[in-house]
Amino acid sequence: MSDESGSNGSGGGDDLSGLSGFFFYVFIVHPATAWILRPGRFERKKSIIYAIGFLALLAAVKTGMEMQAMGPNHYSLLNVNRNSSPLDIKRAYKKMSLQLHPDKNPNDPTASAKFDRIKKAYDVLMDMEFREVYNKFGQDGINSNKRYDEAQFFMELGVFYVTWGIMAYVLTLGSRSGLARQWTFTGLIVMLVIEISIMTSRGNPFPSWFLPQNTEHEAVWLMHTLFPAFMNGCRSIGGYLYVDLDAQTRQLLMALLEQNKDILLVLRDVQIGVQNIQAAGGGGAGNRLASAGTVPVGGAPRATPTGKIRELQDRLQASNSTVQQAVTSLKSAEKSNSNFGFYAMILGYVAFSYIFSSKE
Structure with a gap:
């Protein structure tokens, strides 16, 4: 110098x-x-x-x-x-x-x-x-x-x-x-x-x-x-x-998804248990109606435990499907940084600097 x-x-x-x-x-x-x-x-x-x-x-x-x-x-x-x-x-x-x-x-x-x-x-x-x-x-x-x-x-x-x-x-x-x-x-x-x-x-x-x-x-x-x-x-x-809000939301949805699965398994076990009890307690039309979820009382259908469990099961399955779609949407929306873009930027900057420094 x-x-x-x-x-x-x-x-x-x-x-x-x-x-x-x-x-x-x-x-x-x-x-x-x-x-x-x-x-x-x-x-x-x-x-x-x-x-x-x-x-x-x-x-x-x-x-x-x-x-x-x-x-x-x-x-x-x-x-x-x-x-x-x-x-x-x-x-x-x-x-x-x-x-x-x-x-x-x-x-x-x-x-x-x-x-x-x-x-x-x-x-x-x-x-x-x-x-x-x-x-x-x-x-x-x-x-x-x-x-x-x-x-x-x-x-x-x-x-x-x-x-x-x-x-x-x-x-x-x-x-x-x-x-x-x-x-x-x-x-x-x-x-x-x-x-x-x-x-x-x-x-x-x-x-x-x-x-x-x-x-x-x-x-x-x-x-x-x-x-x-x-x-x-x-x-x-x-x-x-x-703070990655998408990741936190995804983790929350995944936890909710697993919780729904556990509840569905428990409800399935309960439903099987109720059906076994009903089968052991009687038969005929009463059992058929119970298995359908209603028992006629005074001409009006009455909800049974099996019917309510099935209703809850259907709702959880619908919720489970919604959560699964949300998780899939979040995963597809993620954008990762491209290494190719990073190295292309470096090469471009080197060429850019060389061109203008040579002109000076």
């Missing part, structure tokens, strides 16, 4: 929003978080706290390493802030140049490189046009002589957010990921609004007290960098908090 890219807040900073960050979070961080959230490993509240703490710590460490690798930006090098006037910058450069000039540090082999860095920082920040480009696009914008173009900006914005939107949608397919999908897309929309507000603003969009030595480009980079951690955290915690 060159000095220019190491002091602009970009360079390797796109790493976490690119392929390496995607694979790192999907294939390493997400399984590790799922291990923490596995049911029975910890108490429910502790599991969530541990998972959030793990994700926050990992994101902070990895982001910190990326920022350290990029080095200080132009404002930090000269020890000025975004609102510093050209006179303040000139004074700061004069002070720093006296300290870092190679003639003042003959024993320091890096003195010349340090002096060149502050000289480049001074040249950029003293030119108000270059300074605005640097704030919006970093050192890469200076090197490529980039200028703000609304059409190009929204095209690049669309590529980034459509890519991550498709990825987030595929990774949160299924009813189990409903909460994760809501949280992820809410975060994506909030990040989009903030980025548009930052990049389309005239002048400094931040209060003077808020990160006074950081640029809009670095703020956008930080959001892009932290989004993969946020998305995978939503996936893990959303899946952990998910």
Whole structure:
């Protein structure tokens, strides 16, 4: 990494929003978080706290390493802030140049490189046009002589957010990921609004007290960098908090189905017992009527125990058929995540990133 890219807040900073960050979070961080959230490993509240703490710590460490690798930006090098006037910058450069000039540090082999860095920082920040480009696009914008173009900006914005939107949608397919999908897309929309507000603003969009030595480009980079951690955290915690109402309903119906079967068996035994008693107690027309379920009394049919048992048996069989149909309907309505779709999404993202990175 060159000095220019190491002091602009970009360079390797796109790493976490690119392929390496995607694979790192999907294939390493997400399984590790799922291990923490596995049911029975910890108490429910502790599991969530541990998972959030793990994700926050990992994101902070990895982001910190990326920022350290990029080095200080132009404002930090000269020890000025975004609102510093050209006179303040000139004074700061004069002070720093006296300290870092190679003639003042003959024993320091890096003195010349340090002096060149502050000289480049001074040249950029003293030119108000270059300074605005640097704030919006970093050192890469200076090197490529980039200028703000609304059409190009929204095209690049669309590529980034459509890519991550498709990825987030595929990774949160299924009813189990409903909460994760809501949280992820809410975060994506909030990040989009903030980025548009930052990049389309005239002048400094931040209060003077808020990160006074950081640029809009670095703020956008930080959001892009932290989004993969946020998305995978939503996936893990959303899946952990998910309650499968269909599964619970299915279990309840299955229990009811088994209960109905047991009752039917008991009723069948009772019916056989009643018929045996009736057969032993008498015969003739009375038994025939009893077996039919009614006994004439004063010309009107009278219900017998056997008839009531048969009536109850018919009702339970009808209920049993209804429950069985409900269970079958729930089973047929279940949708499982397709591994083919997951791997196709990965290959598509690799190809998509390669095409647009090669165009740049």
